Amino acid sequence: AQTVTQSQPEMSVQEAETVTLSCTYDTSENNYYLFWYKQPPSRQMILVIRQEAYKQQNATENRFSVNFQKAAKSFSLKISDSQLGDTAMYFCAFHSKAAGNKLTFGGGTRVLVKP
């Protein structure tokens, strides 16, 4: 069974600084997809970024980028130039054909951006 681990329950960062969230996963699959979702206090789950395992190039979306290390089964999220609106829970998630239709989520990391 696939598992996703986020080892940092909470992190704080000063506005305009950079913060990196860690995520590791366990799978025997070779082809899969990884996601980071953001959940602000509004409770809405918002897709931040996705990465296809067959792509070596790390995904980037504006101030959000990932460091995907397939051999190490690591998928960290970097938030650059942090803004107050980035304050939220961040969830790493894994999806593969073998996992069926289930997105497997990590336990989440709470990010607090301080002014």
Place this chain on the structure above:
Amino acid sequence: TAGITQAPTSQILAAGRSMTLRCTQDMRHNAMYWYRQDLGLGLRLIHYSNTAGTTGKGEVPDGYSVSRANTDDFPLTLASAVPSQTSVYFCASSPLGTESDTQYFGPGTRLTVL
């Protein structure tokens, strides 16, 4: 475009009562999902539907049932609620239901069972 709507936003329910959580999407997505979110556990899949007329069990299906009579609606029913079903429930949808799909989430329903 509304995307995915869920109703109610929140509900307090007495143990033993039944309840249906509603979910509607207007994106014509084939696949729909129900997750529950509990503190420290992320989201866990309850049931899913790859296409209208079909449903499947997820990771934590016990105590819940679903139906998919049409593309747009995917209600989740608790036949006899128990306190352990206190949670936030998210409905999601994806275009094809494949592993490469991105799933899009509704705003959630907070359910408290007393």
